[in-house]
Amino acid sequence: MxxxxxxxxxxxxxxxxxxxxxxxxxxxxxxxxxxxxxxxxxxxxxxxxxxxxxxxxxxxxxxxxxxxxxxxxxGGHDAQIVKEFTYEKIQEIIWKIDDLLLMKNTLQKLSDECPGPGVPSSKCPIIQDLTNHK
Amino acid sequence: MxxxxxxxxxxxxxxxxxxxxxxxxxxxxxxxxxxxxxxxxxxxxxxxxxxxxxxxxxxxxxxxxxxxxxxxxxGGHDAQIVKEFTYEKIQEIIWKIDDLLLMKNTLQKLSDECPGPGVPSSKCPIIQDLTNHK
DNA sequence: GTTGACTCTGTATCTAGGTACAGACTTTAT
DNA sequence: ATAAAGTCTGTACCTAGATACAGAGTCAAC
Incomplete structure (x- = not known):
């Protein structure tokens, strides 16, 4: 077939x-x-x-x-529409990437500063700056 | 209150x-x-x-x-566990960022190469390389 | 040529993540 | 001090996205 x-x-x-x-x-x-x-x-x-x-x-x-x-x-779309649409989506993607980077850095720090076994790690909230975007 | x-x-x-x-x-x-x-x-x-x-x-x-x-x-977790967990999550985040960058670039190209109004834009599939990841 | 694995359409069910009451109590503003 | 607005718990319902199933037809292998 x-x-x-x-x-x-x-x-x-x-x-x-x-x-x-x-x-x-x-x-x-x-x-x-x-x-x-x-x-x-x-x-x-x-x-x-x-x-x-x-x-x-x-x-x-x-x-x-x-x-x-x-x-x-x-394809097959009017240039103006494509520009507007892609512009919006690209912004959105940039925000996502930014926030993922913040998240990644926080996790990295969390991992790096993590104290030895058994010792409770200090407060290291991941919440950070992920709260102020839109 | x-x-x-x-x-x-x-x-x-x-x-x-x-x-x-x-x-x-x-x-x-x-x-x-x-x-x-x-x-x-x-x-x-x-x-x-x-x-x-x-x-x-x-x-x-x-x-x-x-x-x-x-x-x-x-906090309050064993260092080993924190390391393992954060490592996994960080990898995951890196993949996400990579794929978002691919997506962003494709959209950027799509926008840049978009022909004039009325002219149907050439095929520019966004699908690209987003298909081969984990 | 019959048995088992695939596929078809159509409808029903499921999960994740919320949202919306109902009925009773509390607080606030007039 | 009474009406309006806010809150409580508990249960029911809702949407997106996906799955399952029923009943009928089809293909492949022996």
Whole structure:
């Protein structure tokens, strides 16, 4: 058979079969071609796309936001719209990176300054500056 | 009255009152002291803590993970455990930052190379390399 | 050509994280 | 001192995202 069955693609992308169909319904992946009898046939690009979706989720994006990202990156949009959209998203990403860096530094300090075994480490709240953004 | 009422703290942290109590139940914030009649009294630190929780969520951490972060940063843990925990979390954060940078760069390119109005932009899939990580 | 693994559609169920009452009590402002 | 606003506990309900299942058809292997 040409291409991947739904179970193959699900397996490759480490995702449930039902979730593949769910993503299709949500419009996150395009409707794949079908066999004579109606079986879905996928290409490797679907695997990449699904992996992207999962990863973007882990980075704190909702499925709706991911859908926007995918749509805008697929071309065919007015330049003005693309500029505005990407500008917003880039800002958002920069904030996320900044906050992750703060978090990382705090954890680093926490680890470095951690006293010997058994000794209770001093107060080292991670809360820090992560509280004043927007 | 000394300190903040639950509605004040909820308002400051831009969160629902019920969610404050919910976080208490989940152990994400400590049980605050009470008045004679049983009303919760909060300090400003609670606001910071809640803001931290919300932000960490937006960065893709679950409430359970956030609970771990808060617990470990509160001290009183064995050095070995702290080292191991922070090492893992730091790696995780580094991956997140890397992927966000990829995403940001792709969006940047997408924006820069975007053709004039009306012209459909060329294919510029954001999917890129976000697919090969752990 | 029958048995077991896949797939289809459609509907129902589940988990995480919140939110929304209900009914009773307390505090504040008039 | 009474009405309005705030709080309490407990339980029920809600949304996003994902899974499960039922009933029917299909494919592959022996």
């Amino acid at each position: 040409e291409g991947l069955s739904i179970s193959k693609v699900a397996n490759e992308a480490a995702i449930n079969i039902e979730t593949v169909r769910y993503y299709e319904k949500r419009g996150l992946i395009p409707e794949p071609p079908r066999t004579e009898k109606g079986y879905r046939i996928y290409s490797g690009e679907y695997v990449d796309r699904i992996r992207f979706i999962k990863r973007a989720q882990e980075l704190g994006f909702t499925l709706d936001e991911i859908l926007q990202l995918l749509r805008i990156s697929e | 000394e300190g903040l009422s639950i509605s004040k703290v909820a308002n400051e942290a831009a969160i629902n009152i019920e969610t404050v109590r919910y976080y208490e139940k989940r152990g994400l914030i400590p049980e605050p002291p009470r008045t004679e009649k049983g009303y919760r009294i909060y300090s400003g630190e609670y606001v910071d803590r809640i803001r931290f929780i919300k932000r960490a969520q937006e960065l893709g951490f679950t409430l359970d993970e956030i609970l771990q972060l808060l617990r470990i940063s509160e």
